[in-house]
Amino acid sequence: MAHTGVLRPGFIQLRVLDMPSAITHYVDRIGLHQVSEGPDGRIYLKSADEFDHHSVVLRRADSAGMDVMAFKVAKDSDLDRFEKRITDYGYVVDHIPPEEQPGIGRRIGFMLESGHRIELFAHAEQSDPKPLTLNPDVWDYEPHGMRARRFDHALLYGPNVEKNLDFFCNVLDFSCTETVGPTGNLIAVFLSAGMKAHDIAFANYPSPGKLHHISFELENWNDVGHAADIIARYDISIDIGPTRHGITRGQTIYFFDPSGNRNEVFAGGFTFYPDHPIRTWDEGHVGKAIFYYERVLNDAFLSVVT
Amino acid sequence: MTATHFRIYVKDVGAADCNIDERVLVALERAQGLGQLNPLPCKLPVGCRRGGCGICKAKIVTGEFLRTPMSRSHISVDDEQAGFVLSCSIYPRSDLLLKLECSTKTGTKGKKVISNEEENQ
Numbered sequence: 173m174a175h176t177g178v179l180r181p182g183f184i185q186l187r188v189l190d191m192p193s194a195i196t197h198y199v200d201r202i203g204l205h206q207v208s209e210g211p212d213g214r215i216y217l218k219s220a221d222e223f224d225h226h227s228v229v230l231r232r233a234d235s236a237g238m239d240v241m242a243f244k245v246a247k248d249s250d251l252d253r254f255e256k257r258i259t260d261y262g263y264v265v266d267h268i269p270p271e272e273q274p275g276i277g278r279r280i281g282f283m284l285e286s287g288h289r290i291e292l293f294a295h296a297e298q299s300d301p302k303p304l305t306l307n308p309d310v311w312d313y314e315p316h317g318m319r320a321r322r323f324d325h326a327l328l329y330g331p332n333v334e335k336n337l338d339f340f341c342n343v344l345d346f347s348c349t350e351t352v353g354p355t356g357n358l359i360a361v362f363l364s365a366g367m368k369a370h371d372i373a374f375a376n377y378p379s380p381g382k383l384h385h386i387s388f389e390l391e392n393w394n395d396v397g398h399a400a401d402i403i404a405r406y407d408i409s410i411d412i413g414p415t416r417h418g419i420t421r422g423q424t425i426y427f428f429d430p431s432g433n434r435n436e437v438f439a440g441g442f443t444f445y446p447d448h449p450i451r452t453w454d455e456g457h458v459g460k461a462i463f464y465y466e467r468v469l470n471d472a473f474l475s476v477v478t
Numbered sequence: 479m480t481a482t483h484f485r486i487y488v489k490d491v492g493a494a495d496c497n498i499d500e501r502v503l504v505a506l507e508r509a510q511g512l513g514q515l516n517p518l519p520c521k522l523p524v525g526c527r528r529g530g531c532g533i534c535k536a537k538i539v540t541g542e543f544l545r546t547p548m549s550r551s552h553i554s555v556d557d558e559q560a561g562f563v564l565s566c567s568i569y570p571r572s573d574l575l576l577k578l579e580c581s582t583k584t585g586t587k588g589k590k591v592i593s594n595e596e597e598n599q
Binding site: 189190234235236237409411428429430431432433434472475476477478 | 524527531533548551552
């Protein structure tokens with residue numbers, strides 16, 4: 173399969189209520205590394221298993237939630253190509269100059285009908301630590317904390333989920349991997365730019381622009397257990413897990429950062445090819461779809477967002 | 479002697495013990511688990527426990543407390559001056575009397591579910 177156009181999630185910018193506790197959480201507990209601090213106080217973080225400059229941006233603010241999720245595209249000309257397609261679709265595209273975030277080239281941005289800002293960029297400098305490439309050991313520095321390997325995806329809550337589905341599939345060339353609910357009144361959609369079970373997902377919610385969770389990938393189920401030990405040891409606010417999702421099959425824990433933004437760490441999940449049919453969950457199986465072992469939603473899943 | 483724990487009275491519901499270094503919501507969660515908050519009119523609204531999601535909004539009727547950051551999306555300056563807090567983000571400094579802002583509504587399966595009285599924004 174030739175992987176062109178949108179490659180993968182690039183970064184997400186989160187709002188946090190208190191920066192020192194956020195850094196402790198994402199660096200010491202999740203296991204990310206701090207790459208740099210910007211002149212405006214934004215903090216740039218990455219996993220040591222990611223090449224690009226950063227994948228998580230923290231911004232101090234008076235409310236929690238997300239500012240923007242950005243995807244990396246294969247080449248600079250893709251930005252022009254996507255700008256035309258997005259504009260033709262009827263959305264307004266704006267332009268962010270290179271180095272507005274350190275190490276990241278020019279970006280184009282637009283607002284989804286769910287109230288979420290999405291950006292695309294083609295260029296990212298690499299930063300240390302990063303994976304080795306010559307006779308590569310599995311890591312340069314031994315992983316710490318929950319040993320997160322990458323910022324993997326986000327689940328976003330807002331209205332007009334089916335409009336987002338149409339936009340991502342017909343303008344950004346994503347594939348829909350799974351849906352929840354009846355056609356014409358979908359509860360949630362899962363979208364992939366490549367071979368992962370999802371790179372972004374949306375669930376219907378009356379308020380626009382909400383964040384349900386950002387997710388970090390771990391190596392295996394044993395690391396999910398290790399993450400649970402860290403959550404207990406450091407009294408991190410737990411939501412649910414360890415458990416498994418029926419959707420994607422990922423083995424998972426949901427918990428909260430010190431500002432109340434939900435995090436996930438997960439391992440596994442099925443491999444998707446673009447010729448695969450969409451997997452669907454009907455309303456009668458929504459509990460099993462979300463929490464496969466419990467087979468029922470917890471109160472927080474539908475109502476707790478930032 | 480300096481007090482190390484306080485009583486959290488929930489208006490019309492009951493009371494919970496809360497350590498001085500413990501979030502009020504966490505003490506209420508434990509009290510609910512121990513059956514000390516009967517008859518709570520609705521399931522205790524527990525979300526992020528870190529001041530972000532706003533679901534545990536409460537009004538402090540009387541008492542002193544230490545405040546930690548809570549989202550302005552849920553506790554505006556006016557709310558703050560009127561005594562509203564997110565109960566996950568306060569620590570007691572005296573006995574407290576509070577009123578939960580949660581409401582009950584019947585979900586599609588007849589199960590009682592929690593919602594905030596106002597739209598989260």
